Amino acid sequence: MAPVRVVIAEDSLIVREGVVQLLRSSDDIELLAACASLDELYDAVDSHGPDVVVTDIRMPPDHRDEGIRAARRFRLTHPHMGVVVLSHFVSQSYALAFFDDGTHGRGYVLKDNIDDQDRLAMAIRTVAVGGSFIDDMVVEALVRARTRLVDSPIESLSARELEVLSAMATGANNEAIAQRLGISAHSVEKHTTVIFAKLSLDAASDVNRRVKAVLVFLAGHATAGV
Structure with missing residues (x-):
């Protein structure tokens, strides 16, 4: 299988070099270029046509939301290219803005976790084939934020259902969730059905659509029309 071809963009030299070294240690990932600005x-994307871009959310020229703007542009100019954003922040607004035009081929990883080679490599491999990857800590933050809302339907979920929901929102399929939680895939399917019923979400078969619906709901936004 051909390696995943990657371009990275990160203005911090220390972080950029750390990511470079991590990627170079993965046999199935080929680093094409490392950039410091939008x-x-x-x-670099125009020159190399990578399979995946790994980019900081904030970088020159404005240090605001350059990574999210780049992802939106690439959705139009390079629709089959995956994008993984790196962020210091567990931010509802960043996460929702990043996934606003769809979750397929998109990943959100916290910089605190990029020293975990397997996590970053998994995110890259997942988005390269059109999947979605969301850092567990981001999902947990959204769950906590949602549970603070008055009369939240999240409060009706059992502890096990919350575990399944968090795993589901990372893009994991039923088999992966079952392995993670030490239960059967059939049990995961039953929990998923109950979760969607309690949250009034359409249990669509498309994983990316489900991730989008769960993210929007957890952040406290209306789910209608998702």
């Missing part, structure tokens, strides 16, 4: 990222 303009450099655009040039």
Whole structure:
């Protein structure tokens, strides 16, 4: 199988070099270019046509939301290219903005966790084939935020259902959730059915659609029309 071809964009030299070393240690990932700004990222993508971009959310020129803006642009200019954003922040607004135009081929990883080679590599491999990856800590933050709301339907979920929901929102399929929680895939399927019923969410077969629906709901936004 051909390696996943990657371009990274990160203005911090220390973080950038750390990511470079991590990726170079993965046999199935090929690093094409390392950039320090949004303009450099655009040039590198146009020049190399990577399978996946790994980008900081904040970088020059404005240090605001360049990674999210780049992801939106690439959705139009390079629709089959995956994007993984790196962030210091567990932010509802960043997560929802990043996934606003769809979760397929998109990953959200916290910088605190990028020293975990397997986690970053998994995110890259997942988005390269059109999947979605959301850091567990981001999902947990959204769950906590949602449970603070008055009369939240989340409060009706059992402890096990919350575990399944968190795993589901990372993009894991039933088999992966079952392995993670030490239960059967059939049990996961039953829990999923109950979760969607309690949260009034459409249990669509498309995983990315489910992740989007769960994220929007957990962040406290209306789920209608998702």
